[in-house]
Amino acid sequence: MSQDLKTPPSAAPAEASNRVTLGWSNRLLARPEVGALVAAIVIFIFFLVVAPAFRSPASFFTVLYQSSTIGIVAVAVGMLMIGGEFDLSAGVIVTTAGLVNAMFCYQLGINLVVGAVLSLVFSLAIGFLNGYLVVRTGIPSFLITLGTFFVLQGANLGVTKLVTGSVSTPNINQMDGYKTLDAIFASSFKVGSVTVEITVLWWFLFVALSAFILQRTRIGNWIYAVGGNADSARAVGVPVRKVKIGLFMAVSFLGWFVGMHTLYKFDTLQAGNGIGNEFLYIIAAVVGGTLLTGGFGNAIGVAIGAFIFGMTSLCIVYAGWDPNWFRAFLGVMLLLAVMVNLYVKKLSTARKVG
Numbered sequence: 001m002s003q004d005l006k007t008p009p010s011a012a013p014a015e016a017s018n019r020v021t022l023g024w025s026n027r028l029l030a031r032p033e034v035g036a037l038v039a040a041i042v043i044f045i046f047f048l049v050v051a052p053a054f055r056s057p058a059s060f061f062t063v064l065y066q067s068s069t070i071g072i073v074a075v076a077v078g079m080l081m082i083g084g085e086f087d088l089s090a091g092v093i094v095t096t097a098g099l100v101n102a103m104f105c106y107q108l109g110i111n112l113v114v115g116a117v118l119s120l121v122f123s124l125a126i127g128f129l130n131g132y133l134v135v136r137t138g139i140p141s142f143l144i145t146l147g148t149f150f151v152l153q154g155a156n157l158g159v160t161k162l163v164t165g166s167v168s169t170p171n172i173n174q175m176d177g178y179k180t181l182d183a184i185f186a187s188s189f190k191v192g193s194v195t196v197e198i199t200v201l202w203w204f205l206f207v208a209l210s211a212f213i214l215q216r217t218r219i220g221n222w223i224y225a226v227g228g229n230a231d232s233a234r235a236v237g238v239p240v241r242k243v244k245i246g247l248f249m250a251v252s253f254l255g256w257f258v259g260m261h262t263l264y265k266f267d268t269l270q271a272g273n274g275i276g277n278e279f280l281y282i283i284a285a286v287v288g289g290t291l292l293t294g295g296f297g298n299a300i301g302v303a304i305g306a307f308i309f310g311m312t313s314l315c316i317v318y319a320g321w322d323p324n325w326f327r328a329f330l331g332v333m334l335l336l337a338v339m340v341n342l343y344v345k346k347l348s349t350a351r352k353v354g
Helices: 024-029 034-050 057-082 090-108 112-137 141-164 178-185 198-216 218-228 230-235 240-266 277-287 299-318 325-348
Strands: 188-191 194-197
Touching: 034 299, 034 325, 057 090, 057 194, 057 198, 057 218, 057 240, 057 277, 057 299, 090 112, 090 141, 090 240, 090 277, 112 141, 112 178, 112 240, 178 198, 178 240, 194 198, 198 218, 198 240, 198 299, 218 230, 218 240, 230 240, 277 299, 277 325, 299 325
Parallel strands: none
Antiparallel strands: 188 194
16 A cells, blocks of 8 residues: 655745845944944043043033034035035134124124125025035035135225224124123023033934934935935936935035034134134044045034034143144044944945855
8 A cells, every 4th residue: 555755845035135234243343333422432541540630520512512603504515425416615704704793783884683694694505505506517516615715705805904903803892782682693502610601402403403403314324325325316206406406505504503602702803813723613523433435424423523622622622631632633533433434334234245
């Protein structure tokens, strides 16, 4: 008597995946801001040891204030770099905004609030022009904004000297509208025995807003897409030109904001200020994990990069060292950050074959 032997059907082979399953440590390292955070902790501990003056709460909040004056503009510069572009005119836009407000109102005798609004419109127009020229001509933003930098630098000095007879604005603290704008842009308040500058709070607010836009909104997805590959982004319906122009205008807006702070903090403004700060904004973004090639980075990393800048620039003085070493430190940090960022980018896009 025979029995039929039935062979069970063989299981279908599992589909191979090309994506690497990264461990928690690699996933953590793939975050853009992690390298900057580790560096900030190490530098913070180092200066606690070598600079006793840094150990007081007042010194820490002074560092936060120093960081905020760079960090506010760096927020927008970081977003622009994620979008694949640069703005070398960001530093002089800060000064231009303050000069327009001060000289326009002083010469015409109008309220400073009106002058601040006109200064904002002027600053946004510069950002729009930068973005428009980049997207319409195809000329690299490095060259477009370098040209804007020289135009504004010369105009700041030339027009100020022509109008006032010197290279600084008149003192504005007796003009109408001063108290209102001073309260918004340059006031401070006490927390216990510590004085906190309002720009620190504005900085936190702008970082939070940038983080929300980049991580939680369609515009944030567009920014990453444009920076990663503008042609591919355009093919799927992303308004590439509008995104880039908007990012340049964001840089100008926050440049205007810091220009208002500088003017109302010191009541007068030197026409040659701001030159070189554009590199500090870029360094803060790069140290914070933003790739120079675009498409990668976040707002928290940029904020940490700005904090490293503020902490180092002041703590070198607190430690009693020659402040000239600060520039050497910036160069080393920039080179290290570029190498770390490239490694982090490889981790975040890791794939396996077969």
